[in-house]
Amino acid sequence: MKIIKQKDLYLRLLGYIKPYIAFFIVGIISTILMASTQPAIAAMMKPLLDGAFVEKDQGYITWMPIVLIILFFIRGLTNFISTISFAWLSSKVVLDFRIEMFNKVLRLPTAFYDHNASGKIISKFTNDVTQVTASATDVLVTLIRDSVQVIGLIAWLFYLDWKLSLFIFALIPVIALVVVVVGHRLRFLSKKLQVSFGDLTHILGESLRGQKEVKMFGAQTYEKERFLDVANWVRRYQMKFRIASSISVPIVEMLGAFIMAYIIYLSTHRIEANQMTAGEFMSFFAALGLLLSPIKRLTKVNEPLQRSLAAAESVFGLIDKPAENNNNNSETHLKLQGNIQFKSIYFSYSGSEKPAINNLSLEIKQGQTIALVGSSGSGKTSLANLLPRLYEIQSGEILIGNYNIKDINLTTLRKHISLVSQDVMLFNDTLRANITYGTAKIDEDKLLSAITTANAKDFIDNMPNGLNTHIGENGIKLSGGQRQRIAIARAIYKGAPILILDEATSALDNESEQLVQSALDNLKKNCTTLVIAHRLSTIKKADRIIVMHNSMITESGTHKELLLKQGEYWKLQSSTEMKNDI
Secondary structure, rough: OOOHOOOOOOOOOOOOOOOHHHHHHHHHHHHHHHHHHHHHHHHHHHHHHHHHHOOOOOOHHHHHHHHHHHHHHHHHHHHHHHHHHHHHHHHHHHHHHHHHHHHHHHHHHHHHHHHOHHHHHHHHHHHHHHHOOOOHHHHHHHHHHHHHHHHHHHHHHHHOOOOHHHHHHHHHHHHHHHHHHHHHHHHHHHHHHHHHHHHHHHHHHHHHHOHHHHHOOOOOOHHHHHHHHHHHHHHHHHHHHHHHOOOHHHHHHHHHHHHHHHHHHHHHHHHOOOOOOOHHHHHHHHHHHHHHHHHHHHHHHHHHHHHHHHHHHHHHHHHHOOOOOOOOOOOOOOOOOOOOOEEEEEOOOOOOOOOOOEEEEEOOOOOOEEEEEEEOOHHHHHHHHHHHOOOOOOEEEEOOOOOEEEOOOOOHHHOOOEEEEEOOOOOOEEEEHOOOOOOOOOOOHHHHHHHHHHHHHHHOOOOOHHHHHOOOHHHOOOOOEEEEEEEEHHHHOOOOOOEEEEOOOOOHHHHHHHHHHHHHHHOOOOOOEEOOOOOOHHHHOOOOEEEEOOOOEEEOOOOHHHHHHHHHHHHOOOOHHHHHOO
């Protein structure tokens, strides 16, 4: 079964070569021609010695150097063409893999990222995919080139003396045994090594992203030890891999040395008995010497093969992950407006027995602002994530207007929903690119209106290059309030009729909060808005406040109505707020 699986993997890898079959054929032909010169070199030893040196034939003396130059010219030219062809082919295969992998990660469900660290995913792009090409190209080149050389040299040996040549077959069972045993070990170590590389990338990424926390909490020693532990495992697996891959070579070499020594011993007796000429002996010996190198390479080809097959499993494991169901056959030109209805929703996260949303029903009318409040873990954010189908519900229905969101094209659905969260994600690009993110053609008037409405125009005008200012990784050059206002400007520019605000002001100081809150008030005009908040002072003006507890709705009403009930919402309020609002 393992052999079949390896064969299927390799055939699938070769399928990526099909678009570039012309370069592949040129590379293969060049490799075969280059490999054919190897037995030709051994064959030249016989006429060179017997004709030129022993018989003093003037024709051999004149033409043999010319033939030798032509032979090595052909060898050099075909080797160059083969190397360039397969290098170009390898680079294209790597590019195709990375494009296919990137297209897949863009379409994978959010639940995938909950269970897979970003560092390990990045490692598949940087480390695993480069290992794959060794199987798709380098291994194939080695197999073709060295197989042609071995077959040609053995054929010449049998032509010269078939009895002596039979001793060569003593190598075959030993080589086969070494290849099988070492191959299993290399495959196992390759998988371990790739996992360790993923861990290394993950720890490195966390330490770089969290460099402030590392410094402030004095965790340099902890991070150093964590990195050292994983880095050392990478080193250990690399050494184990190198030992396993190297052990086959001395075994083959020693056996080859014994066979060569015995053949030399027999050949000298044949020369004495005039059963072999000096030229035939040198040609036989040269062919035998040249035979060992391709045999050793064929033995070692198992190393890159197993490494790349293990990498291929990792890469194809990502490529084969089921993507989000985009409903490509559904209507893509819908204008989604109207009521939002959650009907008997049940949802739980993968691997969790406890429901995040339990039999919840809620209706939001067009243009309303609905606030979700409750303690941490009550299901507020989970409910908001279900609307754009970042997660899929297990039962129930979510309707926008008269459309079940499961029947709506996913791109169309999300085009109608904007999100502003506490953890703003900005890209290492210009302010202009961040605000108009995802837009093919920029509307300058619309852009100016968006930054004005978001109360962001003043600080943008003071930036070194205005809207063309680069803001660094995740907007590192901006303050918290500025980052939030850029996110709000992005949502305003998008112009979606449904808005989700997830703790959009919770991490801001009072001055920044006032500016951001004002921008949010502008944004909520003409939108159906779902607000998630811990700071209850920000949602007093909501049309309706939904109180959630243990994944269910426990209360619903306006701010004053809920305070008068003195229930769950009343408990969430401070005593000062009670005196002011009741």
